[in-house]
Amino acid sequence: MSANRDSASELGLDFFGNMTASISHELKNALAIVNENAGLLGDLALLMEKGRPLSPERLVSLAGNIRRQVQRADDIIRRLNRFAHSAHEPAASTDLGEVLAFTVALADRLATMKGVTLTVEAGEPVTVEVRPFVLENLLWFCLQQLFTAAGSGTTVALAAEAEGATALVRIRCAAGTEVNAAATEVERAGQPLLAELQAQLGVAPAGGELLLRLPVRRVG
Amino acid sequence: MSERVLLIDDEKEFLEVMSERMQTRDIDVTTATSARDALALVEKESYDAIILDLQMPEMDGLQALERLKAINPDLQVILLTGHATVEKGVQAMKLGATDVLEKPADIQTLTEKIRKAHARKIILVEKENEAKIRAILGSKAW
Secondary structure (H helix, E strand, C coil), X not given: CHHHHHHXXXXXXXXXXXXXHHHHHHHHHHHHHHHHHHHHHHHHHHHHHCCCCCCHHHHHHHHHHHHHHHHHHHHHHHHHHHHHHHCCCXXXXXXXXXXXXXXXXXXXXXXXXXXXXXXXXXXCCCEEEECHHHHHHHHHHHHHHHHHHHCCCCEEEEEXXXXXXXEEEEEECCCCCCCHHHHHHHHHHCHHHHHHHCCEEEECCCCCEEEEEEECCCCC | CCXXXXXXXXXXXXXXXXXXXXXXXXXXXXXXXXXXXXXXXXXXXXXXXXXXXXXXXXXXXXXXXXXXXXXXXXXXXXXXXXXXXXXXXXXXXXXXXXXXEECCCCHHHHHHHHHHHHHHHHHHHHHHHHHXXXXXHHHCCC
């Protein structure tokens, strides 16, 4: 168990690094747009001094651009803050749907880079006792493996449902997608995370879908 | 003579505002939101400089740089990126990038780099023409 914890920590650090690097890149993009809009305001002011007219609508539009990017940056920082805090949260009753939505928000940019769209399907609320950070890490691990299998231009959908004393997470690619290799890799390299969560991974009989089963209550 | 620039970035809003700023500096700007679109443009048109985002969906900046250089090794490509690691920067220069700039970039610095890239392109074209003239002169029995 201790060895699992150590390896889960290593995987956690890797996950944390990937996500914060992606988040900081997203922030830089928002700041770059704010910077250019502010620069354009300066350019237009100089042109106005030289006699070129400047309409109030143009100023309103540029102010709107800046406000939108500030809002975007604020959303990114909120996500970063929630993610940072989740790293030291203990196991607790957690809404599984919320974890799926948050993981998708975290992974969205990296998925887009691979040409993959991530979605979460709404369902009945399911509560599980987990450390959210470890579950986010495992979900990211599964998604990473599926990006190659799914291929560019496809959608990967996540959904949660109750299954007796177990909660089931479905990670579904397009019909016919070969996901066995992805499942094998998660079983192998993601074993410390599966063990930490007392989770089991499988492939749907029809294929194209990873099935992650988590106990609703942790044992031990 | 105004510089012809191809600006490639998946952030549409960034492209719009940046191209307007460049146009106020008498730069003739064409934009592309994907490396794929940019490659198609480069096959048809000539540009004095290409400003390329390092991180883009599907084909990243380094892959795009490699493909652009394969079309025309003399292309002057300036990489503009959110986060330039030293490793990526070195890799980009090895692949033939003219320069690497970090976002948010200073428009003055970027404009200077575009003008330098333009000047470098003129020298390359002149050298190419000179070589062609020498080849013609060498092949004729005057």
